[in-house]
Amino acid sequence: MAVLRVGVLVSGGGTNLQAIIDAIERREIPAEIATVTSNVRTAYALQRAAQRGIRTCVIDHHDFPDRTMFEQALIAEFDSQRVQLVCLAGFMRVLSPVFVHHFDQHIINIHPALLPAFKGLWGHHVHEAVIASGARFSGCSVHFVTEDVDAGPIIVQHVVPVLETDDAATLAARVLVEEHKAYPEAIALCAGGKLRVTGNRVFTS
Ligand code: GRF
Numbered sequence: 001m002a003v004l005r006v007g008v009l010v011s012g013g014g015t016n017l018q019a020i021i022d023a024i025e026r027r028e029i030p031a032e033i034a035t036v037t038s039n040v041r042t043a044y045a046l047q048r049a050a051q052r053g054i055r056t057c058v059i060d061h062h063d064f065p066d067r068t069m070f071e072q073a074l075i076a077e078f079d080s081q082r083v084q085l086v087c088l089a090g091f092m093r094v095l096s097p098v099f100v101h102h103f104d105q106h107i108i109n110i111h112p113a114l115l116p117a118f119k120g121l122w123g124h125h126v127h128e129a130v131i132a133s134g135a136r137f138s139g140c141s142v143h144f145v146t147e148d149v150d151a152g153p154i155i156v157q158h159v160v161p162v163l164e165t166d167d168a169a170t171l172a173a174r175v176l177v178e179e180h181k182a183y184p185e186a187i188a189l190c191a192g193g194k195l196r197v198t199g200n201r202v203f204t205s
Contacts, residue, residue: 002030003030003031003032003191004029004030004031004032004084004085004187004190004191005031005032005034005081005082005083005084005085006020006031006032006033006034006083006084006085006086006087006187007033007034007035007036007037007077007078007081007083007085007086007087008020008033008035008036008037008045008049008086008087008088008089009037009038009039009074009086009087009088009089009091010036010037010038010040010043010045010046010089010090010091011038011039011040011043011045011090011091011092011093012040012043012044012045012090012092013043013044013045013090014036014043014044014045014046014048014049014089014090015176015179015180016089016090016110016179016180016183017036017045017048017049017089017090018048018180019179019180019181019183019184020033020087020089020183020184020187021033021048021049021052021054023184023187023188024184025052028184028188029184029187029188029191030188030191030192031085031187031188031191033049033054033055034055034078034081034082034083035054035055035056035057035077035078035081035083036048036049036054036055036056036057037056037057037058037059037074037077037078038056038057038058038059039058039059039060039061039070039091039092039093040058040060040092041058041060045089045090046058055081057077059073059074059077061093067096067098068096068098070093071095071096071098071099072098074099075098075099075102078103083103084106085106085107085108085187085190085191086103086106086107086108086145087107087108087109087183087187088107088108088109088110088145089110089183091109092122094149095107095145097147100145100146100147105144105197107144107145108142108143108144108145108155108186108187108190109142109143109145109150109152110140110141110142110179110182110183110186111126111140111141111142111143111150112126112127112138112140112172112175112176112179113126113127113129113130113138113139113140113141113175114137114138114139114140114141114157114159115141115143115150115151115154115157116150116151117133117135118130118133119149119150119151120149120150124168124169124172127168127169127171127172127175128168130162130171131162131166131167131168131171135162136161136162137159137160137161137162138159138160138162138171138175139157139158139159139160139175139178140157140158140175140178140179140182141154141156141157141182142154142155142156142157142182142183142185142186143155144197144202151200152200153197153199153200153201153202154200154202155186155189155190155195155202156182156185156186156189157182158178158179158181158182159178160174160175160177160178161174189204
């Protein structure tokens with residue numbers, strides 16, 4: 001089977017990136033990471049990639065006059081590395097239609113809640129909102145990226161309980177364990193080439 005060329009966009013610590021790297025090294029995903037690109041020069045994710053000999057690239061949005069030019073630089077990096085699937089892994093910028101349409105249906109993201117609930121929230125805010133809602137379950141969702149934030153077709157979801165003793169930090173930690181399984185699973189499904197999207201639904205065969 002041909003190996004899928006993946007480009008990963010990161011802004012932070014990169015534990016999801018690490019899970020993807022490890023799953024590829026264990027040969028659970030027929031993919032290779034062509035570039036790890038960050039808008040944040042100091043992102044620890046870049047070190048994780050470099051430690052494994054993976055190409056890294058910094059494209060800082062502050063260096064561009066507007067979002068379109070920033071995204072064109074991202075596109076240039078990904079096209080130069082012949083990226084076939086873009087994985088957002090803790091990338092803290094919203095992508096405009098310029099980027100989304102360039103990689104149409106070939107961008108995926110992980111969100112630390114069960115979409116379509118709790119969309120558009122970041123970091124600890126999402127877990128605080130889940131706890132405040134009284135929901136008994138949370139989890140993570142890997143979904144295709146469309147123009148609307150956190151609204152694209154869902155590929156994989158993993159569920160965790162919300163405990164009565166939880167605060168945002170304990171819930172985030174429980175969800176993160178599942179993120180590290182769900183993201184490699186979703187990339188493997190994409191690499192398998194069997195996903196079909198109809199409306200907002202994803203079919204796996
Ligand atoms: C994860 O919780 C992910 O769901 C969200 O950003 C966080 C990134 O964490 N989109 P990490 O950098 O992969 O550790």
